[in-house]
Amino acid sequence: MSTATVERRTPDTAPGREQAPPGRLRRSWDKYWYAWAMVTPVVIVLGVLVFYPLARGIYLSFTDLTEANQQREVCTPSITGELTCQANPNGWKFVGLDNYIQVLSGQIGQFWPQFWTTLIWTVACVVVTYSIGMGLAVLLNRPIRGRGIYRVLLILPWAVPGFVSAFSWRFMFNQEFGVVNGLLKAIGMQPVAWFDNQWTALTTAIITNVWLGVPFMIVTLLGGLTAIPAELYEAATIDGATPWQRFKNVTLPGLRPVSMTVLLLSTIWTFNMFPVIFLVTRGQPAGQTEILVTGAYRAAFEGIRNYSLASTYGVLILSILLVFSVFYRRALRKQGEVW
Amino acid sequence: MRTRSVGMIATALAVVLTAAACGGNDNSGSGDTKPATDPKSLSAQLTWWDTSDPKNEGPAFQELIKKFNASYPNVKVDYQSVPFADAQNKFKTAAAAKSGAPDILRAEVAWVPELASLGYLYNLDGSELLKDESDFLATPMSSNKYAGKTYGVPQVTDSLALLYNKKMFEAAGITAAPKTWAEVKTAAAAIKSKTGKQALFVNSGGYFLLPFIYGEGGDVVDAAAKKITVNGPQAVAGIKIAQDLVKDGTAVKPPANDAYGNMMTLFKEQKVAMIINGPWEVNNIKSAPTFGGLENLGVAPVPGGSVKAGGPVGGHNYTIWSGMPQEKVQAAVAFVKFMASAESQAFLAEKVGLLPTRTSAYDLPGVKSNATVASFKPVLEAAVARPWIPEGGQFFGPMDKMAVEVLVQNKDAKASLDTVAKTYKSEVVKDYSN
Numbered sequence: 001m002s003t004a005t006v007e008r009r010t011p012d013t014a015p016g017r018e019q020a021p022p023g024r025l026r027r028s029w030d031k032y033w034y035a036w037a038m039v040t041p042v043v044i045v046l047g048v049l050v051f052y053p054l055a056r057g058i059y060l061s062f063t064d065l066t067e068a069n070q071q072r073e074v075c076t077p078s079i080t081g082e083l084t085c086q087a088n089p090n091g092w093k094f095v096g097l098d099n100y101i102q103v104l105s106g107q108i109g110q111f112w113p114q115f116w117t118t119l120i121w122t123v124a125c126v127v128v129t130y131s132i133g134m135g136l137a138v139l140l141n142r143p144i145r146g147r148g149i150y151r152v153l154l155i156l157p158w159a160v161p162g163f164v165s166a167f168s169w170r171f172m173f174n175q176e177f178g179v180v181n182g183l184l185k186a187i188g189m190q191p192v193a194w195f196d197n198q199w200t201a202l203t204t205a206i207i208t209n210v211w212l213g214v215p216f217m218i219v220t221l222l223g224g225l226t227a228i229p230a231e232l233y234e235a236a237t238i239d240g241a242t243p244w245q246r247f248k249n250v251t252l253p254g255l256r257p258v259s260m261t262v263l264l265l266s267t268i269w270t271f272n273m274f275p276v277i278f279l280v281t282r283g284q285p286a287g288q289t290e291i292l293v294t295g296a297y298r299a300a301f302e303g304i305r306n307y308s309l310a311s312t313y314g315v316l317i318l319s320i321l322l323v324f325s326v327f328y329r330r331a332l333r334k335q336g337e338v339w
Numbered sequence: 340m341r342t343r344s345v346g347m348i349a350t351a352l353a354v355v356l357t358a359a360a361c362g363g364n365d366n367s368g369s370g371d372t373k374p375a376t377d378p379k380s381l382s383a384q385l386t387w388w389d390t391s392d393p394k395n396e397g398p399a400f401q402e403l404i405k406k407f408n409a410s411y412p413n414v415k416v417d418y419q420s421v422p423f424a425d426a427q428n429k430f431k432t433a434a435a436a437k438s439g440a441p442d443i444l445r446a447e448v449a450w451v452p453e454l455a456s457l458g459y460l461y462n463l464d465g466s467e468l469l470k471d472e473s474d475f476l477a478t479p480m481s482s483n484k485y486a487g488k489t490y491g492v493p494q495v496t497d498s499l500a501l502l503y504n505k506k507m508f509e510a511a512g513i514t515a516a517p518k519t520w521a522e523v524k525t526a527a528a529a530i531k532s533k534t535g536k537q538a539l540f541v542n543s544g545g546y547f548l549l550p551f552i553y554g555e556g557g558d559v560v561d562a563a564a565k566k567i568t569v570n571g572p573q574a575v576a577g578i579k580i581a582q583d584l585v586k587d588g589t590a591v592k593p594p595a596n597d598a599y600g601n602m603m604t605l606f607k608e609q610k611v612a613m614i615i616n617g618p619w620e621v622n623n624i625k626s627a628p629t630f631g632g633l634e635n636l637g638v639a640p641v642p643g644g645s646v647k648a649g650g651p652v653g654g655h656n657y658t659i660w661s662g663m664p665q666e667k668v669q670a671a672v673a674f675v676k677f678m679a680s681a682e683s684q685a686f687l688a689e690k691v692g693l694l695p696t697r698t699s700a701y702d703l704p705g706v707k708s709n710a711t712v713a714s715f716k717p718v719l720e721a722a723v724a725r726p727w728i729p730e731g732g733q734f735f736g737p738m739d740k741m742a743v744e745v746l747v748q749n750k751d752a753k754a755s756l757d758t759v760a761k762t763y764k765s766e767v768v769k770d771y772s773n
Contacts, residue, residue, distance in 0.1 A: 067431065067457060068729065074458040076488070077661050079466040079668060107765055175594040176601050195596035196747050285595035286743040301428065303733030303767070304453060 061099055061311035065092040068304045092308075099312040108309065109299040110287065111316070118271060118291040121202060125209045125270045130263060132210065133217020138251065140218065141225045151218075158215040166279035169208040173280075198288040201281045205289060209276045213269075217262065224258030225251070264328055268321055292317050382413035383670035388430065388441040390423040390655070395622040399690040406686075407677045414670045423447070427732070434459040434662060442663040442671055445494060445655050448482035449731040454658065455485040456729035461659040462488045466672055468679070478652045478724045479696045485727070491656035492679045493696035495687070497617040498722035499550055499650030500715065502624070503637040507612040510534050516639035520554070520580050523613070523642050527589040530612045537611040540602040541581055543593040543746045545738020547615055549651040551577035553723050554644025559734050560763070562726035565771045567763050569738075570756040577644055578752040582745050595747045606630075615641060617653060618715050621692040638714040640721050652722040654696065688712045694719060730767050737762040 029036070069092040075085040102108045140151055157165065172179045173194040181191035195201045228251065236246045252259075274293045277283065283290040283298065290298065296313030300306045389400055397420050404416045419441065421429060427450050433440035434457070446454060454460050463469055469489055472480065479493040501516060508516075511529040527538030541547060552558065557573030560566065568574060584590040591611060594601055603620065605611040607627035625633050641650045657675045659668075677683060684695035685703040692711050695701060706712050725731060737759040744750040764773055 067435070071458065074456070075661075076455070076458050076460070076462045077665075078462045078464060079468075079659070079672065080464075081665065084462070102765075109766075170596065174597055174601070177604065193594060195594055201595070282596055284743060285747055286740040298736060299766070302736050304457075304729060305431070 057311045057314055060308050061315045062094060062096060063092055063308050064095045064098070065308045066304055066306045070307070095308075099308055100316075103309070103312055103316065109295060109313075110290070111292075111295075113288075114290050114292050114295040115320075117198075117202070117289060121206065121273075121277075121291055122267060122270045124202075124206050125213065125273075126263060126266050128206065129210050129213040129217055129266060129270075130259075133214050133221055134255075136214065137218050137221035137225055138247070141222060151222075154218055155215045157211055162212060162275050163279055165212060166208060166276055169204065169211070170280045173204045195281060195284045198285065201284055201289045205276055205280045208280050209270065209273060212276065213266065217266070220258055220262050221255060224255045227258075228254035260332055264325065267324070271321060272317065292320075378411045378673070379413065381411055381670050381673060383667045384415045384417065385443060385667065385670055385674055386417045386419060386441040387443040387674075388419050388421045388426060388445060390421055390426045390445045390447070392619070392623070393420040395626070396619075396691050396693065399687055399693075402690075403678060403683055403686060406683075407674060411670075411673060411677075414674060416674060430454070430660075431457070431459070434660060437662050440660045440662055442660055442667060443675065444658050444660060446491060446658045448479065448493075448652065448654050448656060449725065449727075451483050451491050451656055451658060452485040452727045453729040453732055455488070455490040459661055460490040461661050461663070461668075462490060463492070463659070464488055468492050468672055468676055474681075474697050474699050476696050476698060476719070478719075478722055479654050479656075481724055482652070482654070482727050483656055485729075491658040492675060494655045494657050494679060495684075495693040496652065496654035496696045496719060496722075497619060497694055498652050498715075498718050499547065499615050499617050499641050500718040501613055501639045501641055502606070502616050502620070503613045503639065504606070504609055504611075504630075505635050505637045506631065507534055507536060507609065508637065511612075516637060517642055518640075518648065520551075520584065520642050520644060523584070524587075524589050526613075531588075534612070536609070537591045537605065539584065539590040539613045540605060540611045541584060541590045541593065541615055541746065542602050543595065543598045543739075543742045545735045545742050546651065546653075548578060548581055548738070548742050549723075550615065550641040550649065551581045551644065553577070553649045553651070554580070554642075554646060556644075556646035558723075558726070559738070560726050560768060560771060562728055565768075567760050567768065567771050567773050569763065570753070570760040573646070575753045575756055578741075578745055578756060580644060582749070582752055585746050586749065593746055595743050615650075617650075618692055618694050618711075618718075621711055625692075633711060636711070638711065638718065640718050647721075649721040649723040650718065651725055652719075654694075728768070733767045734763070737767075 069088060069090050071088055072091050073085045073087045075083055077083045103111050106112060136154060140147060140154070144150075171177075173181075175181060175191065175193050175195070178194075180194070184191050192200060194204050232250045232254070233246060236250055241249065271291075272293050273291075274297070277289060277291050277294045278297070281289040283294060287295075287298075292313065296310060296317070300310035300313065387404075389397060391397055391400060401418055404418055407416065408414070426444070427447070430440055430444055430446075431454070434454075440459075451460070455462075463483075469492070472489075475493055476496060479496040483489050483491040483493065503516060507530060508514075508526075511526070511533040513526050513529060517523040517526045523539060530536065530538040549559075552569075552574045555573040555577040557568060557571055557577055559569045559574075561568050581590075585592050591605070602611075602614055602616070603623070606614045606616075607624060607630045609629060609631075621633075621636070624630055624636055630636070640648055642648060657679055659671050659675065663671060679696075681695070681697045681700040681703060684693075684697055684700040685705045687693040688695050688700070689705040689709055692709070694712060694715050695706060700706055701712075701716070741755040741759045744755045745752050760773060764771065
C-alpha cells in the first residue's frame, strides 16, 4: 500500500509548493525522476487491478444495471442473415442510494438475518480454528517421535482442493446415508437431521471450515513458536514456573505479533468464505445458513444477473470489513503493537 | 453502449465479408441460395455444449454425432459436456464477453426466453429448421417462442410423473396406480403395512411441488394477466396437500439438503415405493443393480388434485449462439436439423428413454415398441406449459425455500407462499400485480 500513500502525497503537498519558487517542482522532478519512473509501473498495475474495479463497483452500486438492461439496444441476428436491433425500452440508469435503501431495509434479499449469521459463523470459526491450531502447534513444537510425519499429515487438508473436502463433509453429514449419523446409530443414539435446523446446519459448515483452516493456523503459529527464544523458557523453568504459567507468560506474549495478523486475516477470509457455505449447507434449511457473500450471490446471480445489487452487497461487505480492520488496528496500537 | 455498437459493426462486417467470400467461392457454382447442397462439401467446426447427464445420456449423443458425421464428414463437432447446473451462467458469461460461447447450446426450456431476451440466440425464423414446425409437440415448442419469434427447436421433452416400484405394489396388493392424492394415501397405508417399507418420497424442491399447485387449478404466475398467483387460494390448497402427505407419514420427511439424491437412492434400493420424478432418471433406474430393471418400474401420470392432474413441462432445446459467425450457419442448421430429426429422436428414445418432441417420431417402430416411452405418453399429454417469460428461471429460488419450510420445517403454507409472492414482486416480476 506504500504506493497509495505516495500517490496521495502529491496532491496533499501541492498547495505548499505553489508558494515555492516556480523552479522547485521542476528541480525535484529532475532530481527524483527515476524514483517516479520506478513507482509508475506499480501505480499502473494497482490502478488497473485494484482501484479501477473498486471504483467501478462503487459506481455500479448507485445504478440499476442488470444483465437485461445493460445494452442500449438488443440485437438479434436472424439465421437468414439480417440483424434486427431494438432499442432497449428500459436501459440502466443512475438511481442514487436506492439499492442501499432496499437492501438495508430488507425489501430485497435478507441482509440483516444474513449479517447476524455471518457474525456468528465468523466468530465461531475463528475462535475454534485458532484454539485448535494453537494446541496442535504447541504439541508439534515439542520434540516427539515422528514429528515430521505428524506435521505433514496435519497440513494435508490444505492440499485437498476445497470443493472436494466440502462435498465429502456434506456427504458425511447426510441424514440417511452419512457416516456421522451411521456412527451415532452405531453407539445407540438418535440420528440427527443435520440440515433441517439452522444451528445444526451451521455447525456442519463450521466443522468443515475448521478442518480446512487449522493447517494455516498450525503453520503460522509454528513459525511464531520457533521465533520465541529458548532462553525465555529456560529462565522461566529456573524460576519455577509451571507449564501453564510458561504458556501464559512466555508463549502467548511471544506469539502475539503472529497471532494478531493471523486472526485478522482469518477473520476476513472466514467472513467471505463462499465455497464452504455454498457447497456444504447450500444455504439450507430454506436459506437460513446463508452468509452475506453467498446471499449476495443468490440475490444477484440467479436468473437474470443483477450487477448493481451485487455491487451494493460488495460495497456493504467491504465497508463492514474496513470498519472492523480500523478498530482492530486501533486496538492494537493502543497496546503498543507495531503493525 | 459503445462496446455494443462495435460488436454490431463487427457482426455486420462479418456478414458482409462472408457474403463477399461466398460470392468469390465458386467451387460448386450453384451459389448459396440452395441450402441443401452436397453434405460432403459442407465444412465447419462446431462446438456443442451438451448439458445432459454425462454417464447416462452423453454416450448416446456422441453416437448420434458419429452418425451425423457419416453424412457430413467435414463438419467437426466438438462435443463438450457441461454440467447442467453451471451451463446457463457459463453461457451467459461467455456470450456477454462475445467469446468462448459454444455455437450450439442444449438449453433448458426456461432458459430460452431469458437468453433470447438478452439477444444471445439466433432467431431461427425462416430457416429450414422451422419448416416442419407443426410436427413438434405444441407445448414443448412453445418454450422456444419469445416476443413472436422462435429461438430454438425442442430436443427432448419431459414432465413429472409418478414412478413406482411394481413389485412393491404387487406385494401390497395394489393393482392400479393411484390417480389422486387421496388414492395415494390409501395405497401408502397398504404399502407400509404389507411391506414395512416407505411409501412415497416428495422431493423438497419448488419444481416438484408444481403438480400439487396445478392439481388445484393454480399456477405460479398468470403471465397473460401479469398477476402473481403463487399465494392464491388454489396454490395454498395444493401445497397444503403436499404438507399433509409428509405430516401424516404417507411421504418420507425429506432432508433439507440433498433431498433429491436421497430420493433416488431410496427408490433404487427399493426402500420407497413411489417417487415424483421425470423420464430423465429412467436410464439411471434401469442401470441400478438393486432395482430390478425396467420391468419393475411403473410409470403413471402424476396424481391429481380436485381440479386436474398435470406436471410442469420440462425438457431441452437446441439453440444457436448469436455470436456464431454467419459462415457456420449452414453447418449449424444441418447439425441441429439432424439432431432434432424424428430418426435421431427415435434413436435417443430407444437408447436412453428420452421422450421425442416430434409427433412423427412416436409413429416410428423403435418408439412404438418402447414400453417406457409409451408409458410416458399420457404423462406428456397432461403436461402443463410454464409461463415462458425471461424471468421464468428466477421463480424457483424462492419456491425451493418455501418447499423446505413447508415440507421439512412444517411451517404454515400460506405464510411461506406469501413470502414467495413478496419476493416475486420485489425481485422477479416487479411489474406484476399481487
